[in-house]
Amino acid sequence: MNKQFFLYINGLSDFGSRMHFIAVTALLFTFPDSERWLMLFLLARQVGGILSSLFAGVLADRFDRRRLMIASDMTCGIAVLVILLVPHPGIVVLSAFVLGVTYSVFDVSFQASIPKMFEQDTVLSTNARLVRFSSLAGLIGFAVSGFVSDALGYQWIILFDAGTFFLSAAVLSALRWDSRPEHQRAAAQVMQEMRDGFRYIRQAPVFLLLTLTSFFYSLGGTSWNYGLPFLSQTLTEHASIYHGLMWAMIGSGSFMGSFFLSKLRLPLLPALYTSMLLFAGVITAVFFSVGIVAVFGGLFLAGLVDAATQTFHRTLMQQADNSIRGRVLGVQSLLNRAGYLCGFLCVPLILGWTKLSGMVLIIQGGIGVAILAGAGFVIWKRN
Secondary structure (H helix, E strand, C coil): CCCHHHHHHHHHHHHHHHHHHHHHHHHHCCCCCHHHHHHHHHHHHHHHHHHHHHHHHHHHHHCCHHHHHHHHHHHHHHHHHHHHHCCCHHHHHHHHHHHHHHHHHHHHHHHHHHHHHCCHHHHHHHHHHHHHHHHHHHHHHHHHHHHHHHHHCHHHHHHHHHHHHHHHHHHHHHCCCCCCCCCCCCHHHHHHHHHHHHHHHHHCHHHHHHHHHHHHHHHHHHHHHHHHHHHHHHHCCCHHHHHHHHHHHHHHHHHHHHHHHCCCCCCHHHHHHHHHHHHHHHHHHHHCCCCHHHHHHHHHHHHHHHHHHHHHHHHHHCCCCCCCHHHHHHHHHHHHHHHHHHHHHHHHHHHCCCCHHHHHHHHHHHHHHHHHHHHHHHHHHHC
């Protein structure tokens, strides 16, 4: 079976997960104390991901990565189906926690496998395709899930999402590549392996910068994730419709941008710095814009630049040595989720003493300063 086919299956799984999110949040609003359950649901997935990130990196370097991906898909499918069997808010929260844990294991194993799974000279184009499929999954999934849920019920969406995980596991079972660990390790070495991962990152300025970038970029992402619903309310009385269209514009820009990325031949690290600075500038300008046309145009451009940032960042991270790549990606995943957690705690506090545009300017400006400082650090270390 062609390994490229798995990229489409992975995109289908992303599509199912987007629909799952909308359907499950709608289900939670049917229970008493829905706001509390929704908060626990969102928190459970992040906490599960944070707790498993470093552990996922050690697993990816210690065991067969293909089998880890299969086991993760099977666990995800079961965790989703449990909601159908026991539609209780506590089960939904528990399922979200399990999905957070297993998603980290799958994602770290998959990202670490890409240079071996595909040809080395196609890594950039493979990452661009993954970003493209993810953008398309979000664009269509968020758009149609509400209609499907209302017309057929959340049960069919849950069943479809679980089916995509089982299909992914079946396809992975038929694929073959060199996914085995390079060295056999004793069970007692787990903590030492984690320390080795941190040491590798500290001693390589580029990977130190890239892992810290994950934290700051996700921290910055909370400013506009949190701010878009408020922005939609200031522009029109049809806030919910325009909020969805805002996400559609970001997804459209990201989808279009992914077509050009594999054709670019740019130095990856400077290209990453530039795309991140451009994104910070564009998304800040969106919140200072007047009028729906300007906002939508800015969000489309932001999505295009975000596709470049994701693609360049993934490709650079995957250049870590294969024997330790899982742990490096595990640290990156940990900082990524920690950035979102810190951001969602800080953003409401900042918004309490400044207006929406000021909040975005403060956070994105801070991200810009951090990026420039990081670039200066790498240049200094190289010289």
